[in-house]
Amino acid sequence: MKDRTTVADMVNSVLSECTWGVMTTHGISKVSSDSHDVSHLHWDVSHPLPSVHPPSDGSMTFGDYLENHSELDSTVIRQLKRTYTEPLSTGERFRSYFHHLHSSLQITDASKLQQAREMGLNFLSSGYYHLIPSFFALIEYLVLNGIQFRLLFRTFGKDLDCVVQEFNLFCTGEHPLYRSSVRLDGTDARYPVDYRLKLPFFNGVMVRTGLTAQDVHLADLSPNQVVALSCNMCS
């Protein structure tokens, strides 16, 4: 994610990707930079509920329509998705689902929010989940079932520090919003593995400079460099 989005923007975009409709004409939408002017859009809702699967042949999500069947520029598309369920917008009828999804991401326990603030967890202090519980549940499931795994976070953004800080709190049992049944920092005798990521190590930056296999590069910090120096000053 390269630009600032609010949680409300994100929730609207999510709903635009899982609510379904049909193209009303075969025309191409081209005009208007006003995201509230939906008269030029050739897409209508055909299914009343959000769904991750297409409800019928020929249906497409609003997001799919915008990105693959219109000629609107990316800025307009982004704005239409971010305001999808707002009054007078295309997905206004899904506003109740917006509220449900939005509230599911909110930290409703004031004491836990206060705890996060006291811990200096800026990514939680705005009052919303960052890593979601279903992700933590997966890690817990894999550990409890003895499934060997490695986890590699991948991002285009600059959010790794926050992600790692939060993940490590989960491992030590200190995460204010998710308490695992097992410690994952090596202190639990039943599962003596330390899953914490020790930044700055094991954290690479990928750069691609061409189309071949040799044009891929990864920079990381080598953790095991010990250099023994002998010099006159140290005698």
Added chain:
Amino acid sequence: MLLLWLQTIRMTSGAAEIYSLVMKTWFRVSDATEEYDAATNDICTYVAAIRDDYNWWHSHSESDTSGKLLLIDCEAHPRVVQLFFDDNIERDRPHIVDVRTLPSFAAVPFEQSRGLYLRRVEPYAAILDDQYYVNIAKDVLRDVRLS
């Protein structure tokens, strides 16, 4: 004698070399030529991170073959299951993940990578259902055991 701990930047070039760095140096995942020995396997880390090259993807019109690189080497690690979760994987194309097989570095067609290596995350379900990822893991494990 002076001992210095140096945090030196290591640059690894080449897809195969990067695959080896991550799988062997970082994760110590035994390959097909090695006997796995849990007692002596000196794991470096179980969790790591990579910041991918957004500029490359953006400058290539966010094409299917310029996104986050997922390297697969079935010969080296035939028993390793790699799963890439991302909500920007689209229903009909990989979009944000560039799956390549080694040693050829050939792009893996979406018909082959979808479901096998790539899992589109549905944020709507992942947020509302705490068992969303667990259920995917169960499906994958069932498929692995059946295969």
